[in-house]
Amino acid sequence: MSRWETIEAFVAVVENGSFSKAADKLEVSKSHISRQISQLENRLDVQLLNRTTRVISLTDIGQSFFPTCKEILATLEDAERALIDQQQKPRGLLRISAAGLFGEDFVAPAAIQFMQKYPDIKIDMDFSNRVVDVISEGYDIAIRAGRLQDSSLIARRIAPRRLVVCASPKYYEKKGKPNNIHTLTNHNCLMGTLHTWRFKENQRHIDLRLSGSWQSNNGRALVHAALEGLGLVQLPLFYVEKYLNQGLLETVLEDNNPTDTGTWAVYPSSRHLSQKVRLFINFLVEEFSKI
Structure with a gap:
């Protein structure tokens, strides 16, 4: 008995x-479980469980021992699952949220190449512009840009994001x-979903509240307005x-261009990242290293 x-x-x-x-x-069998518990307690020379006819509870030493045991089993399960993943081809549905031009011009083509590699x-x-709830809405990955809000999600930087x-x-x-950046208040600033622009000044980053006569949640609309001479715009370089x-x-x-922004793949926290998600994120990192 191991x-x-x-x-x-x-x-x-x-x-x-x-x-x-x-x-x-x-x-x-129940007797098999009872023998295993007795063997564990005898080997450790401690009592882990209080047994009555109705209730089973942990002793004090059992309470301290239980989390370690649970962690050991979880680690073993992760190791087995990872080994199985290595022997199998990735399969199944990959649900991705990726809004904006970056999603359309970069993530979508990369996803197509990924499918061709893993049929x-x-x-x-x-491609919804809203910030989806990755966990409750069942997404495997969401692509997000800029500075991330605190959350329980795991984030991995997949590409630079240079604002100009x-x-x-x-x-x-x-x-x-x-x-200088403080004279921008005298200019017509074409605004996106935020009311601030991000800058670097004196080795620190600041957000300046600005305004203008044109606002849109669509990057292409902002570009067209700038091309027509309507005002200044701050956008990622690829736009x-x-x-x-x-x-x-x-x-x-x-x-004054900020240096603390990036493009991220965010995904639910878990002990073992599924093979399809891990491979796709690695694929994006490799593809976008050329940007």
Whole structure:
């Protein structure tokens, strides 16, 4: 009789509250469970359980021993599951939330390549702009940008996110260029979902509250407004890079671009990350290392 079996029996009895329920769970006899608990207590020379005709409870030393036993079993299960994953091809449905241009132009093509590499994977991708509840709505991964709010989710940085401020030459002809971030209040700032822009000043990051005559939760709409000379915009570089290269937009305040933002894959916390999620996140990191 192995030590693993005695520990498994002990944890099952505590979690199920009786020898008979533990036996049912482990598909063994009640007497078998009783022998395992007795062997564990004899080997350790301690009493782990208080036994009465109606109630089974942990002794003081049993209470201190139980969490360690549960952790040991969980680690063993994780190791077995990871080994099985290595021998199997990833399969099943992968539900992803990835809004905005980055989701459309980067995540979606990467997901297609991932499916071609692993044909037993199915993808369901949602492009809603709202921040989904990953756990309650059943998503495996959500792609999020910028600074993350505190949560129980695990986050892994998958790509850089360089924010730039720019406008069209015709806007600068009319209004001039801001010479520091605090003169932006004198300019028409085209705003997204937030009412602030992020900057770096004197080795620290600050958020400036700004306003303008145009606001939209769509990055492309902000780009079009900037191209028409309506005002300044702060957006990730990938939104405006081709227009910068064509001279249709010009950046300003480059020394104040923030350096603390990124693009992240967030997923529910778990002891063992499923193979399909782990492989997809690694795939994104590899793909976006070229950005």
